[in-house]
Amino acid sequence: xxxxxxxxxxxxxxxxxxxxxxxxxxxxxxxxxxxxxxxxxxxxxxxxxxxxxxxxxxxxxxxxxxxxxxxxxxxxxxxxxxxxxxxxxxxxxxxxxxxxxxxxxxxxxxxxxxxxxxxxxxxxxxxxxxxxxxxxxxxxxxxxxxxxxxxxxxxxxxxxxxxxxxxxxxxxxxxxxxxxxxxxxxxxxxxxxxxxxxxxxxxxxxxxxxxxxxxxxxxxxxxxxxxxxxxxxxxxxxxxxxxxxxxxxxxxxxxxxxxxxxxxxxxxxxxxxxxxxxxxxxxxxxxxxxxxxxxxxxxxxxxxxxxxxxxxxxxxxxxxxxxxxxxxxxxxxxxxxxxxxxxxxxxxxxxxxxxxxxxxxxxxxxxxxxxxxxxxxxxxxxxxxxxxxxxxxxxxxxxxxxxxxxxxxxxxxxxxxxxxxxxxxxxxxxxxxxxxxx
Ligand SMILES: [Zn+2]
Numbered sequence: 354x355x356x357x358x359x360x361x362x363x364x365x366x367x368x369x370x371x372x373x374x375x376x377x378x379x380x381x382x383x384x385x386x387x388x389x390x391x392x393x394x395x396x397x398x399x400x401x402x403x404x405x406x407x408x409x410x411x412x413x414x415x416x417x418x419x420x421x422x423x424x425x426x427x428x429x430x431x432x433x434x435x436x437x438x439x440x441x442x443x444x445x446x447x448x449x450x451x452x453x454x455x456x457x458x459x460x461x462x463x464x465x466x467x468x469x470x471x472x473x474x475x476x477x478x479x480x481x482x483x484x485x486x487x488x489x490x491x492x493x494x495x496x497x498x499x500x501x502x503x504x505x506x507x508x509x510x511x512x513x514x515x516x517x518x519x520x521x522x523x524x525x526x527x528x529x530x531x532x533x534x535x536x537x538x539x540x541x542x543x544x545x546x547x548x549x550x551x552x553x554x555x556x557x558x559x560x561x562x563x564x565x566x567x568x569x570x571x572x573x574x575x576x577x578x579x580x581x582x583x584x585x586x587x588x589x590x591x592x593x594x595x596x597x598x599x600x601x602x603x604x605x606x607x608x609x610x611x612x613x614x615x616x617x618x619x620x621x622x623x624x625x626x627x628x629x630x631x632x633x634x635x636x637x638x639x640x641x642x643x644x645x646x647x648x649x650x651x652x653x654x655x656x657x658x659x660x661x662x663x664x665x666x667x668x669x670x671x672x673x674x675x676x677x678x679x680x681x682x683x684x685x686x687x688x689x690x691x692x693x694x695x696x697x698x699x700x701x702x703x704x705x706x707x708x709x710x711x712x713x714x715x716x717x718x719x720x721x722x723x724x725x726x727x728x729x730x731x732x733x734x735x736x737x738x739x740x741x742x743x744x745x746x747x748x749x750x751x752x753x754x755x756x757x758x759x760x761x762x763x764x765x766x767x768x769x770x771x772x773x774x775x776x777x778x779x780x781x782x783x784x785x786x787x788x789x790x791x
Pocket of ligand 1: 433435589627679
C-alpha cells in the first residue's frame, strides 16, 4: 500500500471541538468532536477539521498545541456594542431616552477626547477577548479622531472589527453633533483609511437612530452606502415605545419607523438593526424582503426595560438573527452571559429557543449578519482560525455540573449560566494568539 503523502501545516490545535456546521437558525447543526483538532496554515486559514487521529494522518505540523481538559469553539461575534459607553455599564433608573440624556451623551463627549479614547480603546478589545469574542460590530463616538484611535487599537490588538463613527445632527448635545457636510467628509476619510485594512477591519455607516438624524443626514448616509458597496450599515430600530412615538412626531410623512431608514436607501443585506423589539408585522415582512439583519441585545433590553424580543416572529420570516452585548445598556461584555439572557427572555414569552440555536446566534448567525460567513463563524476548511478555548474545569461548581451532563449541548448550555471570564484560556484570530490567561 502506498504511504499517504502528508501536507505540511503551520500548526495543529488539539482539544475537544464544539462547532456549528454550515446551517441556519431554523436547523442549526451543532457538533462535538472529542479529541478533535484543527490544522492551520501560516496565514491563519483552516486546512483541516476532524479527530486528532485523522488529522495526524494527513498533516505534518510545525507546531502542535494540546489544550487538555479544554474545549475549542469559534470565537464569538458581537453584532452591537458601543465603545464610548464601556464605562457606563449599570447606570440606574432610566428608560432609553432619559438614560441617553442623563448618562450616555455626557460620557460619549468625554470619550471623544483623544486621551480618553487612547486610554480605553485597547482595554475595550482586551475585554472582548477575555470574554471569548473575536469579532465585533462597534459604534464609536461621533468624533472622527477618537474613531481613528479605536481603529488603530483594533489593528494593534489583532481583533476583527467593523467600526463606525456615530452620525447625528440633532436632539443631542451640540458638541456631539456634526453638520451633514462635516459628517460626510469624516465618514469618507475613515472609509478610505480603514475599510478592508488587514483583511479584518471594515467600516460601518452609523446613523445613531432616526430621531438623532435629520432627513438630510440620512439621505447623505444612504448615498454613501450606495457609493461604497462593501461598507456596512448599523443603527438602532424599534427599541422603546417612547422612541417610536418620537419618530412618528419627527417624521410625519414616513409610514412607520422602518420607512425612516428605507426611504433613504439605508436598508439592504449589509444592514444590521439592533433591538427590533416592537417592529410591526409590516416592518418585519419588509426587513425579510430587504434581507436586513437583526442584532438581538437581551441584557440591554432587560436592563432598560425596553421589552421582550419576539424571536419567533423573525425566525418565521427567516430573517438572520445574531446577538449583541449593547454595552453600556447591556450589562456584560460576555456573549456567553448574553445568550443566557436571550434564553431567559424567550422563557418569559413562553417561547423556546434551543441550545443549538443559541450557539448559532453567537457564531454563524453573527458572521452572516456581518457578511463574513465565508471567513468566520464556524470551523470549516478554508475559513479563518478564530478560536476561543474554554476550560470549564477551572470552576469547581461548573466542573461538577459538566460531569453530570449527558450531552455536549447540555454542557454548552450550563456554561451560559456559569460563565466567568477566567474560564477563557486563550483566544486566537487568524490562528494568532491575541489573548492568554497568565
Ligand atoms: Zn445600542
